[in-house]
Amino acid sequence: MELTATEAKREFGDLILKAQSxxxxxxxxxxPVAAVIxxxxxxxxxxxxxxxxxxxxxxxxxxxEAGRIHDGESVFEELRKLAK
Incomplete structure (x- = not known):
């Protein structure tokens, strides 16, 4: 179900009931700006x-623990290469 913000404001009680199901x-x-659940x-x-x-x-x-680490500078260098 979808409502406009104005409808949601005007029908807030119904909105809460609908959101239960x-x-x-x-x-x-x-x-879309929000959802009520x-x-x-x-x-x-x-x-x-x-x-x-x-x-x-x-x-x-x-x-x-497995030694699979990278320093920040090498990661950024790889990203710069990909961006070119």
């Missing part, structure tokens, strides 16, 4: 983000 997109001037979906999203962060940290630690 489905995500509601909010647009302003025809462009249920608390349960929000908690799932937060848990997913935490899981992804932990996995990235574990991957980084494994790279360090």
């Amino acid at each position: 489905e995500a509601v997109r909010i647009s302003r001037n025809g462009k 249920s608390h349960e979906e929000f908690e799932q999203y937060q848990a997913f983000k935490e899981q992804q962060l932990k996995a990235a940290i574990e991957e980084g630690m494994a790279d360090l």
Whole structure:
């Protein structure tokens, strides 16, 4: 479901009820700017983000332990080469 910002403001009570069963997109001037989701979906999203962060940290630690490291200057040098 999608509402304009004006509709969302005018129908805020209904918006909250609708968000309990489905995500509601909010647009302003025809462009999406926000979404309203249920608390349960929000908690799932937060848990997913935490899981992804932990996995990235574990991957980084494994790279360090295996000696797969690069200093910042060499990384930027490679990026500069790719940008040319």
